[in-house]
Amino acid sequence: xxxxxxxxxxxxxxxxxxxxxxxxxxxxxxxxxxxxxxxxxxxxxxxxxxxxxxxxxxxxxxxxxxxxxxxxxxxxxxxxxxxxxxxxxxxxxxxxxxxxxxxxxxxxxxxxxxxx
Amino acid sequence: xxxxxxxxxxxxxxxxxxxxxxxxxxxxxxxxxxxxxxxxxxxxxxxxxxxxxxxxxxxxxxxxxxxxxxxxxxxxxxxxxxxxxxxxxxxxxxxxxxxxxxxxxxxxxx
Numbered sequence: 001x002x003x004x005x006x007x008x009x010x011x012x013x014x015x016x017x018x019x020x021x022x023x024x025x026x027x028x029x030x031x032x033x034x035x036x037x038x039x040x041x042x043x044x045x046x047x048x049x050x051x052x053x054x055x056x057x058x059x060x061x062x063x064x065x066x067x068x069x070x071x072x073x074x075x076x077x078x079x080x081x082x083x084x085x086x087x088x089x090x091x092x093x094x095x096x097x098x099x100x101x102x103x104x105x106x107x108x109x110x111x112x113x114x115x116x
Numbered sequence: 117x118x119x120x121x122x123x124x125x126x127x128x129x130x131x132x133x134x135x136x137x138x139x140x141x142x143x144x145x146x147x148x149x150x151x152x153x154x155x156x157x158x159x160x161x162x163x164x165x166x167x168x169x170x171x172x173x174x175x176x177x178x179x180x181x182x183x184x185x186x187x188x189x190x191x192x193x194x195x196x197x198x199x200x201x202x203x204x205x206x207x208x209x210x211x212x213x214x215x216x217x218x219x220x221x222x223x224x225x226x
Contacts, residue, residue, distance in 0.1 A: 002159065015166065022172075031212065033214075040218055042205075042217070042218045042219055043160070043205060043216040043219075044216075045213055045214060045215065045216075048213065050210055050212075055212060056212055056213050058213065090159065090160070094212075097212055098212035099211050099212050101147060101165075101167040101168075101209075102147040104150055104162055104165055105150075105162075105214060106162065107159040107160045107161070107177075109150075109158070109159050110159055110160060
């Protein structure tokens with residue numbers, strides 16, 4: 001158990017819909033990262049939040065957005081869903097800003113999103 | 117941005133053999149290189165990591181080497197066991213952002 005909690009574990013929805021994925025970081029971690037894992041693209045970094053503020057953006061679509069709340073949990077919102085959005089979405093957390101080498105990222109169990 | 121290449125994409129070995137997975141990175145500012153193991157349907161798990169000021173690190177049967185000049189790093193697994201079968205990902209970190217390789221599927225046959 002990594003200590004990073006993601007809900008739900010599975011989500012099945014239809015094209016055009018909107019979903020929200022939730023992540024609670026490990027106790028003491030201030031940074032939350034979101035990744036998308038699909039068969040053809042591997043693990044793709046989406047976005048990083050530190051203590052409520054956006055710190056870095058990766059290959060995140062405009063239809064996707066995220067935020068980190070005062071209690072440090074984070075939500076990833078995916079809207080206008082397309083078939084190609086079907087993937088595993090992982091959240092990871094780390095100490096501090098995540099910049100230092102002694103601040104590794106630990107992953108949650110992921111949310112499997114299936115678009116029908 | 118950073119680009120990480122990982123080879124081979126699949127690797128089959130017999131139990132007890134050694135396995136080596138190689139990665140190259142493009143951004144000389146990357147300073148931290150973790151390796152993750154992902155079993156089917158599970159989360160990536162950090163198994164070993166190395167900082168840019170260290171050339172080699174070992175933890176029991178696994179070791180990682182880093183050549184900063186050539187911008188490549190490798191994972192070495194000795195005395196492989198069937199439970200080592202999984203997908204292994206290398207990554208390079210610049211500031212807080214991890215860029216992952218495409219992964220290597222390691223199959224260890226008994």
